[in-house]
Amino acid sequence: MVHLDHSMLQSVLKPARYTGGEWNAVHKDWDSVRCKFALALPDVYEVGMSNLGLAILYEILNRRADIAAERVYAPWIDMEEEMRAREIPLFSLESRHAIRAFDFVGFSLQYEMIYSNVLNMLDLAGIPLYAEERGEDMPFVVGGGPCVYNVEPIAGFFDFFVIGEGEEVLPEICDSFIRWNAAGRPGGRRGFLTQLLGVDGIYVPSFYVPVYDERGDFVRMDALHPDARPVIYKRVVKDMNDAVSAEHPIVPYMDIVHNRAMLELFRGCSRGCRFCQAGIAYRPARERTEKRLRKMAHEMISSSGYDEMSLTSLSSADYSGLGCLVDDLIEDYRDEKVSVSLPSLRIDSFSVELAQKVQRVRKSGLTFAPEAGTQRLRDVINKGVTEEDLLTACGAAFRHGWKQVKLYFMMGLPTETDEDIIGIARLAKKVVDLYTEIRGRRGCKVTVSVSCFVPKPYTPFQWFGQLSIEEFQRRQQLLKEHITDRAITFHYHDARLSVIEGIFARGDRRLAPALYAAWKRGAKFDGWSDLFDDAHYFAAFADCGIDWSYYSRRTRTIGEPLPWAHTSPGVLERYLKTEWQKALTASLTEDCRRTHCTGCGICPTLGVDVIDYAGEEEREKGHEGTGVTADPAPQGSLPQERTTVHYRGLITKGEELRYVSHLDYANLFVRACKRAGLPMAYSEGFNPHMKVAFASALLLGAASDAEYVDFEMTEGLPPHEVMQRLRNQLPRGAEIIRLRLQEGKHRALMADVDEARYRLKIPYEGELAPVRESVRRYNSAAHAVWERVTPKKSRSIETKEYIKAPISFQYENGCLILWMNLVVSPAGSVKPIEVLSVMARDFALPVDPAEAYVTRTGLFAEGTALIDR
Numbered sequence: 001m002v003h004l005d006h007s008m009l010q011s012v013l014k015p016a017r018y019t020g021g022e023w024n025a026v027h028k029d030w031d032s033v034r035c036k037f038a039l040a041l042p043d044v045y046e047v048g049m050s051n052l053g054l055a056i057l058y059e060i061l062n063r064r065a066d067i068a069a070e071r072v073y074a075p076w077i078d079m080e081e082e083m084r085a086r087e088i089p090l091f092s093l094e095s096r097h098a099i100r101a102f103d104f105v106g107f108s109l110q111y112e113m114i115y116s117n118v119l120n121m122l123d124l125a126g127i128p129l130y131a132e133e134r135g136e137d138m139p140f141v142v143g144g145g146p147c148v149y150n151v152e153p154i155a156g157f158f159d160f161f162v163i164g165e166g167e168e169v170l171p172e173i174c175d176s177f178i179r180w181n182a183a184g185r186p187g188g189r190r191g192f193l194t195q196l197l198g199v200d201g202i203y204v205p206s207f208y209v210p211v212y213d214e215r216g217d218f219v220r221m222d223a224l225h226p227d228a229r230p231v232i233y234k235r236v237v238k239d240m241n242d243a244v245s246a247e248h249p250i251v252p253y254m255d256i257v258h259n260r261a262m263l264e265l266f267r268g269c270s271r272g273c274r275f276c277q278a279g280i281a282y283r284p285a286r287e288r289t290e291k292r293l294r295k296m297a298h299e300m301i302s303s304s305g306y307d308e309m310s311l312t313s314l315s316s317a318d319y320s321g322l323g324c325l326v327d328d329l330i331e332d333y334r335d336e337k338v339s340v341s342l343p344s345l346r347i348d349s350f351s352v353e354l355a356q357k358v359q360r361v362r363k364s365g366l367t368f369a370p371e372a373g374t375q376r377l378r379d380v381i382n383k384g385v386t387e388e389d390l391l392t393a394c395g396a397a398f399r400h401g402w403k404q405v406k407l408y409f410m411m412g413l414p415t416e417t418d419e420d421i422i423g424i425a426r427l428a429k430k431v432v433d434l435y436t437e438i439r440g441r442r443g444c445k446v447t448v449s450v451s452c453f454v455p456k457p458y459t460p461f462q463w464f465g466q467l468s469i470e471e472f473q474r475r476q477q478l479l480k481e482h483i484t485d486r487a488i489t490f491h492y493h494d495a496r497l498s499v500i501e502g503i504f505a506r507g508d509r510r511l512a513p514a515l516y517a518a519w520k521r522g523a524k525f526d527g528w529s530d531l532f533d534d535a536h537y538f539a540a541f542a543d544c545g546i547d548w549s550y551y552s553r554r555t556r557t558i559g560e561p562l563p564w565a566h567t568s569p570g571v572l573e574r575y576l577k578t579e580w581q582k583a584l585t586a587s588l589t590e591d592c593r594r595t596h597c598t599g600c601g602i603c604p605t606l607g608v609d610v611i612d613y614a615g616e617e618e619r620e621k622g623h624e625g626t627g628v629t630a631d632p633a634p635q636g637s638l639p640q641e642r643t644t645v646h647y648r649g650l651i652t653k654g655e656e657l658r659y660v661s662h663l664d665y666a667n668l669f670v671r672a673c674k675r676a677g678l679p680m681a682y683s684e685g686f687n688p689h690m691k692v693a694f695a696s697a698l699l700l701g702a703a704s705d706a707e708y709v710d711f712e713m714t715e716g717l718p719p720h721e722v723m724q725r726l727r728n729q730l731p732r733g734a735e736i737i738r739l740r741l742q743e744g745k746h747r748a749l750m751a752d753v754d755e756a757r758y759r760l761k762i763p764y765e766g767e768l769a770p771v772r773e774s775v776r777r778y779n780s781a782a783h784a785v786w787e788r789v790t791p792k793k794s795r796s797i798e799t800k801e802y803i804k805a806p807i808s809f810q811y812e813n814g815c816l817i818l819w820m821n822l823v824v825s826p827a828g829s830v831k832p833i834e835v836l837s838v839m840a841r842d843f844a845l846p847v848d849p850a851e852a853y854v855t856r857t858g859l860f861a862e863g864t865a866l867i868d869r
Contacts, residue, residue, distance in 0.1 A: 001091075001095065001096045001097055002088055002089065002091040002096045002097070002098060003096075004018060004019070004088075004096070005086070006701075006851065006853060007848070007850040007851050008082045008086065009659055009701070010701045010850055011078070011082065011850065012076070012078045012079045012082060013076060013078055014045075014076070014254060015659035015700070015701070016045075016252075016253050016254040016659045016660050016661070016664065017044065017045035017046075017073070017075070017076065017079070017254070018045075018075065018079060018093070019093075019253075019656075019659050020093035020094055020096070021253075021656050021657075021731070021732060021733075022250050022251055022252050022253055022731070023250065023251040023304070023305075023668075023671070023731050024248045024249060024250045024251055024303060024304065025093070025094055025250050026058075026062040026068075026069070026094065027094050027095065028062070028068040028094075028095075030068065030095055030097065033065075033066055033067060033068040034066040034067070034178045034181070034182075035066060035067045035068070035103055035104075035174045035177055035178055035181075036067075036068050036070070036097075036101070036102040036103045036104070037061055037067060037068070037069045037070070037102065037103065037104045037106060037170075037174065038069075038070055038071075038072050038092055038099050038102040038104065038105045038106065038139070039054050039057060039058055039061075039069055039070070039071055039072070039106050039108070040071075040072045040073070040099075040105055040106060040107045040108070040121065041054055041073055041074075041107070041108045041110070042073075042074050042107055042108075042109075042114045042115075042117035042118045042120075042121055043073065043074055043110075043114055043117060043525075043527070044073060044074055044075075044076055044525075045073045045252075045254075045256070046254070046255070046256040046257050047073075047256075047257055048071070048073035048074075049071075049073075049250065049252050049256045049257075050256050050257040050258035050259075051108060051110070052246060052262045052264065052312065053108060053144075053145065053166070054071070054108050055246035055249055055250070055262075056167065056244065056245055056246050057069065057106075057166055057167070057170055058071065058246070058250070059244060059245075059246050059247065059248060060167055060170065060171065060244050061170060061171070061174070063244070064171070064174075066178065067171075067174050068094075068095075070092035070093065070094040070095060070097075070102075071092060071093045071094065071250075072090060072091070072092050072093065072099055072105075072121070073093075074117045074120065074121055074524075074525070075090070075124070077524075077525070077531070080120075080124065083124060084124070089124065089125055089126050090121055090124040090125035090126075098125065098126070099121075099125040099127070099139070100125050100126050100127050100138060100139060101139075102139045103139055103140065103177060103181075104139055104140050104141075104142055104173075104174075104177070105122075105125070105127070105139045105140070105141050105142065106142040106143075106144060106162075106170075107121075107141070107142065107143050107144070107145075107158075108144055108145040109143050109144065109145040109146065109147035109148065109151075109154075110145055110146060110147070111146065111147065111501065111527070112147060112153075112500075112501045112504040112505050113497060113500070113501050113504075113526040113527045113532075114526070114527060115153070115154055115504060115515055116515065116518060116519045116523040116524045116525075116526055117524055117525060117526075118154070118157065119157065119515070119516065119519040120519060120524045122141065122157070127139065127141065129157055129516065130156055130157060131156060131157060131158060131159050131205070131206060132156070132206070134159070134189070136185075136188055136189060138189075140159040140160065140177075140189070140192070140193075141157065141158050141159050142158065142159065142160055142161065142162060142173075143158045143160075143161040143162070144161065144162040144166055146277065146278065146281060148161050148162065148163050148164075148203075148234075148567060149163075149277065149281060149456075149457045149458050149564060149567055149568075149569060150457045150505065150506065150507070150563070150564035150567070151203070151205070151564075151567065152205075152210070152507060152508045152509045152511075152563045152564060153504045153507040153508065153509065153511035153512060153515060154512065154515065155205035155509055155512070156205065156509065156512045157512070158205065159189070159193060159204070159206075160193060160196055160202055160203060160204045160205070161202070161203045161205070161567070162201060162202065162235070163201045163202070163203055163232050163233070163234045163235065163567050163568075164201050164233075164234025164235035164236055164569070165234070165235050165236055165237050165267075166235070167237050167243050167244060168235060168237060169199065169200070169201050169202070169235045172199055173196070173199065173202070176192070176195050176196065176199065177192065180192045180195060190206075193206065193207070194207075194225065194227070197225060197227040197228055197229070198227065200233070200235060201232065201233070201234060201235035202232065203232045203566070203567050204228070206224075207223060207224045207225040207228040208221050208222065208223055208224060208228060208566070209221070209222050209224055210222075210508060210509055210563060216550075217560070217561075218508055218561050218562070218563045219561055220561055221563070221565075221566045230566065231565070231566050231567075231568050232566060232567050232568065233568050233569075233570050233605065233606060234281070234568065234569045234570060234606070236606050236608050237267070237286070238286070238607075238608050238609075239286065239611065240264075240266060240267055240286045240287065240288045240611070241288050241289055241292045245263075245264055245296055246262070246300070247296055247299035247300055247303065248299065248300075248303045248304075249261060249262075249300060249303070249304050249306075251304050251305065251306070251671060253657065253660045253664050253665075253668060253731075254660065254661065254664045255664065258310065259306075259308075260306050260308035260309060260310050260341070261297070261300040261301060261304055261306040261308065261309045261310070262309075262310050262312045263293060263296060263297055263300065263309055263310065263311050263312065264288075264312050264313060265287065265288060265293060265311055265312070265313045265316055265319040265322075265325075266285055266286055266287040266288060266313050266318075266319060266611075267282055267285070267286050267313065267314075268282045268283050268284050268285035268286055268314065268610075269282065269283070269285060269313075269314035269315045269318070270283060270284065270285050270591050270592045270593040270610070271315060271318070271382075271384065271591055272382050272384075272579075272589050272590075272591060272592075272598065273371070273381055273382055273383060274380070274381050274382045274459060274460040274461055274579055274580075274583050275371075275381050275410065275413065275453060275456075275459060275461055276459065277456035277457065277458060277459050278314055279314065280458045280459060280569055280571050280600070280602075281458065281569045282314060283569070283570075283571075283600065283602045283603075284602060284603050284608060284609065284610040284611075285318075285593050285610055285611070285612060286608075286610070286611040287319065287320060287611050287612055287613050289613060290321045290324060290325050290328065290613075293325060294325075294328060294329065294332065297309060297329060297332070298332070301333065301336070301338055301674075302675065303675070304671065304675070305670070305671030305672060305673070305674035305675040305729070306338070306671065306674075307336070307337060307338050307339065307670075307671075307674065307690075308338065308339045308340075308341060309329065309333075309338055309339070309340050309341070310341045310342070310343065311325075311326075311340065311341070311342050311343075311358075312343060315346065316342050316343060317342065317345055317346040317349055318346065318349075318593070320612055320613045320614035321613060321614075322354070323351075323354060326340055326354060326357050326358060327357070330357055335679075336674060337682050337688050337690075339358075340357070340358050341358055342358050343367075345366060345367065345368065345393075346385075347368050347369075347370065347385045347389045347390050347393050348384065348385045348386075348389045350368075350389075350392070350393035350396065350397075352396045352397060352399075352400050355397065355400075355402075356400065365402065365404030365405060365406055365445075365447075366393075366394075366397050366402055366404070366405050366406070367405075367406045367408070368390060368393065368394075368405065368406070368407055368408070369407070369408040369409075370383070370385065370387075370390055370407060370408070370409060370427065371383050371408065371409055371410050372409065372410065372413060372416075372420060372423070372424075373409065373420050373421065373422070373423025373424035373425070373426065373427055374419065374420045374423040375387060376420070376586055377413060377415065377416060377420045377423075379586040379587070379588055380413065380414065380415050380583050380584075380586050381413055381583070382579070382582075382583070382588055382589055384588060384591070387427060387430075390427070390431070391430060391431070391434055394431050394434055394435075395434055395438060398434065398435050398438045398439060398444070399438055403435065403439075403443055403444050403445065404444075404445045404446075404447075405431060405444070405445070405446050405447070406446075406447040406449065407427070407428060407431070407446065407447065407448050407449070408449050408450075408451075409424050409448065409449070409450045409451075410450065410451050410452070410453045411450050411451070411452055411453060411472065411475055411476070411479075411492075412452050412453035412466065412467040412471075412472055412475070412498075413453050413461075414461055414464045414583060414584075415583070415584065415586075418475070418478060421475050421478050421479050421482075422478070422479070422482050424448060424450065424479055425448075425479055425482035425483045425484075425488075426482075428446050428448050428483065428485075428488045429483075429485055429488070431444070431446050432444050432446055432485050432487045432488060442487065444487055445487055445489070446487055446488045446489070447488075447489045447491065448483065448488055448489065448490050448491070449491045449492075450476070450479065450490070450491070450492045450493070451492075451493045451498070452467070452472050452492075452493050452494075452495050452498035452499075453466070453467075453498075454466065454498050454501050454502045454505055455502060455505065455506065456505050456506075457505065457506060457562070457564045458564075458568070458569055458571055458576070459576065460576050460577075460579035460580040460582075460583055461580070461583070462506070462556070462562070462576065463555060463556040463557070463558055463580065464555060465552070465553045465554050465555035465556075466498075466499060466502040466552045466553060468499070468553060469495045469496055469499050472495030472498065472499070473495050476492050476495070479492075494529060494532065496532075496534040497526065497527075497529075497532055497534070499552055500526075500534060500537050502551070502552045503537075503548050503551045503552045504551075506551055506552075506564075507551045507563075508551075508563040509563075510546065511546065511551070513544045514537070514540045514541050514543075514544045514546050514548075515540070517539075517540035517543050517544055518536045518537045518539075518540040521536040521539060521540060522536055523536040523537065523540075558577050558580070569602065570601065570602040570605040570606045571600050571601055571602055572599070572600060572601035572605075575598075575599050575600045575601055578599075592610070593610055593612055594612060594614060643714075644681040644691070644712040644713060644714055645712065645713050645714075645715065645716040645717075645741065646710065646711075646712050646741070646742035646746070647710070647711055647712070647713065647719065647722065647739055647740070647741060647742060648708065648709070648710050648739070648740055648742050648746075648749075648866070648867060648869075649708070649709045649710075649711070649723075649726075649736050649738065649739045649740075649867075650706060650707070650708060650736070650737045650738040650739070650865075650866075650867040651669070651707045651708070651709055651730075651734060651735065651736045651737065652703075652704060652705055652706075652707065652733070652734060652735045652737065653665060653698065653702075653703050653704040653707050653733065653734065654703055654732070654733030654734070654735070655703055655733060656731070656732045656733030657703070657731070657733035657734060658701060658702065658703045658733075658853075659700065659701060661700050662694070662697040662698050662700075665694075665698075665707075665734075666692065666694050668730075668731065668734065669692065669694075669709060669730070669734070670690050670692055672726055672729040672730045672731075672734070673690065673692070673711070673726070673729075674690075675729040676725040676726050676728065676729045677725070678713060678717070678722065678725060678726075679713050679714045679715040679717075680692075680711065680712070680713055680714070681711075681712035681713055681714050690711070691711060691712040692709060692710070692711040693709070693710045693711070693748060693749055693750070694707065694708065694709050694710075694749065695707065695708040695709075695749040695750060695753050695859050695866060696749075696750065696753050696756060696824050696829070696859060698856055699831050699832075699833065699854065701833075701854065702758075702832075702854040702855065702856060703853070703854070703855045703856070704855060704856040704857075705855060705856065705857050705858070706856060706857060706858045706859055706865070707856070707859075708749055708753075708859055708866045708867065709749075710742070710748070710749055716741070719739040719740055719741060720739075722739055723736050723739045738867050740867065746869070747861075747869075749866060751826075752861040752866065752869060753824050753859050753860070753861055753866060754823065754824055754825070754860065754861050754862065755804055755821060755822070755823060755824060755858075755859070755860040755861070755863075756821075756822050756824050756829065756856060756858070756859055756860075757819070757820070757821050757822070757856070757857045757858040757859075757860070758819070758820045758821075758822065758832040758854060758855065758856055758857060759817060759818070759819060759854075759855045759857050760816075760817070760818040760819075760820065760832055760833075760836060760852045760853070760854050760855075761815050761816070761817050761852065761853040761855070762815060762816045762817075762818070762836075762847045762848075762849075762851055762852045762853070763814060763815055763851055764811070764814070764815060764816040764846075764847060765814060766846050768811055770844060770845075770846050771809060771811075771816060771845065771846065771847075772809075773844075774839055774843045774844050774845040774846070775807055775808070775809055775818075775839075775845070777843045777844075778807060778838075778839050778843045778845075779803075779806040779807055781800065781843070782800065783798060783800060784798070784799045784800050784835075784838050784839075784842060784843070785797065785798055785799070785838070786799050786830070786834045786835075786837060786838045788834065797830055797834065799830050799834060799835050799838055801823070801830075802822050802823045802825075802829055802830040802835075803820075803821070803822065803823070803835070804821040804822060804823050805821040807819065807820055807835070807839075816847060818836070820832050820835060822835075824859075832854050833849055833852060833854060836849045836852055837849045
């Protein structure tokens with residue numbers, strides 16, 4: 001197991017990224033399981049923890065007693081520096097075992113610009129980057145996710161890939177491994193990979209070799225084993241009602257990108273947008289029933305304590321029973337104040353009533369995706385929406401109080417002209433003017449976000465040559481010049497990033513050396529604008545003798561062999577060709593979901609059908625259609641005055657939570673209250689918050705024996721019952737010690753506290769005389785100033801003003817223990833680590849402050865512990 005030193009965690013940003021132990025994380029006995037699977041997303045914790053696919057696989061694998069699935073994400077640059085300096089290998093969050101000790105390392109490949117992080121993580125793990133260099137004791141490196149429909153640029157780094165959906169195939173892979181391992185590993189690594197050739201949806205690159213002609217053009221992919229299939233079709237879950245989801249999601253101890261429950265309504269999309277790879281990769285559309293979704297929602301909320309639920313899918317607004325589902329979910333969680341949100345709303349089916357309901361608890365802006373600035377170009381991409389649809393939707397929203405709209409567009413689409421670019425500015429201006437017309441005043445905010453189009457495999461635009469960096473930048477400047485209204489904010493993507501993404505999206509195996517060279521030059525976290533440097537890549541292409549424009553700029557001829565054709569989502573090439581030709585004539589193709597088959601070929605090829613429950617829930621409930629009606633307004637009733645019951649609790653923040661921030665610790669408590677089913681009181685208004693308040697904030701990296709929390713409930717329960725229910729739901733490290741009812745008027749915690757006491761424990765093996773002298777000098781000094789530096793400002797703090805009693809110390813078991821009583825005032829306080837630092841710097845205390853373990857031992861008001869006030 002890997003040991004994480006306190007001083008190391010103190011020195012990095014967001015140490016909770018690396019400590020694990022979150023609620024619902026699964027910990028198994030390492031020696032008792034027969035298969036160990038590390039699930040990896042090659043980005044930071046906040047991004048990886050937001051990935052629903054990995055969360056689903058984590059739950060599926062860990063339901064089995066013989067498999068342990070654990071998580072690993074890319075350490076941020078500060079943590080990587082510490083790990084390399086201390087020779088700490090990449091490790092899992094659950095058991096902190098080195099990743100190279102696992103049987104499998106499975107990377108979720110979300111998009112091409114995280115490939116450099118894959119190499120970096122393998123290197124940190126001590127695993128050879130190229131599959132052919134791995135020994136028999138190394139884990140198998142597996143790839144999956146959206147990028148699997150062209151993995152050739154990274155094929156040499158992976159042992160095998162999972163093509164398609166992983167819910168059913170991953171357990172099959174684990175079963176194959178368990179049998180192979182129990183049989184004595186016949187044939188070694190190659191023997192196991194040979195067995196995988198018999199598993200549907202598995203691509204083993206080492207059993208295939210690409211062939212190129214004398215011009216360097218790809219000709220074909222030759223199989224090197226008789227069992228290697230000429231085409232590997234994706235795995236697909238036929239009935240989503242039977243599929244496991246992340247019903248017991250891991251609840252992080254820090255904020256993440258999508259910090260909410262995610263309810264997957266259905267999988268797949270049949271809208272047929274011609275730029276969209278996901279629309280092909282996840283076909284056909286397969287819905288879950290409302291009954292199944294409500295059951296899933298209940299499990300997610302009750303097991304997590306989340307106060308927000310996102311209804312996720314590629315096009316969530318297309319769910320057939322959306323109106324009824326939203327009504328029922330809002331009613332199910334009305335008292336718990338759980339909000340329901342949609343990632344975006346369809347322009348052509350926008351419902352004000354629906355928007356009001358999903359934003360009833362927390363009102364925010366609306367998001368629409370016209371994708372193109374003119375009707376001609378929207379027809380080219382088969383978007384199927386009109387300018388009238390957008391203005392009608394925005395107008396309805398403006399009349400009902402919304403005033404913020406975000407519009408998503410793409411730039412560089414096939415057949416695009418300057419007129420189409422200018423059309424984006426004109427359309428945004430029409431939205432602004434519409435608000436002014438309806439409301440009679442200005443005040444609307446429109447955000448225009450424009451990405452650079454990247455052609456992807458298995459789309460009708462897979463043959464199209466991508467624009468150059470210079471042309472993207474010219475069009476961005478053109479659009480910027482035509483956006484003149486201050487109500488419009490313009491965001492655009494880095495064209496250099498999009499072009500490199502396009503190179504790898506349609507590349508072949510000859511790009512692997514360039515990726516390796518770019519990584520060696522320092523490429524990593526390329527999706528982060530402050531870390532991305534295109535020079536790494538263009539220098540690598542030059543070093544490797546690669547003409548990158550061959551992959552990016554070149555328009556392929558229809559019918560030419562494509563290096564990704566052997567890993568297929570099941571779509572017919574003739575369908576993509578027909579759609580390309582229809583795009584050139586701006587002809588539309590209907591959505592096959594509720595009309596007729598459009599001939600993509602996926603359903604018959606994979607033996608799967610569209611599953612759509614349009615009308616079923618409404619018939620069962622007696623509803624008419626799928627529309628949502630507004631709640632009836634109460635007649636002649638006045639709001640009733642609510643009475644609440646006040647509690648004050650004493651709670652710990654133990655070693656397990658030392659690196660959790662104060663705000664995240666408060667959220668941890670709030671979610672425990674929800675999981676405990678306590679009748680908590682909430683604030684009023686559009687953004688209701690649970691009435692919970694903590695005392696003086698604790699610095700990051702400190703533990704506490706005495707945190708205090710005040711909260712209100714709408715029903716008076718005996719303190720012992722509340723304590724027991726909370727103890728069942730609080731994570732390790734958070735223990736509620738005492739709880740009492742607050743009678744009559746009482747001061748708020750933050751206003752009442754005037755003293756904080758701390759214990760600082762520091763490893764020390766030297767003489768005690770210099771310690772004694774340092775403490776004496778500090779206690780007797782008139783001044784001891786520390787300069788507090790923050791990203792925004794710096795200020796001088798006279799630490800002596802905050803010392804309530806002389807600092808004392810003792811020596812115990814190889815450690816110095818210092819005791820500090822600090823004043824807490826309305827203007828703030830001094831941090832104990834600041835006092836220690838000034839003692840080390842100015843008073844020769846022979847310790848390293850970075851090694852100090854700080855624990856708060858009490859909070860007081862006028863000498864009385866807050867729990868007794």
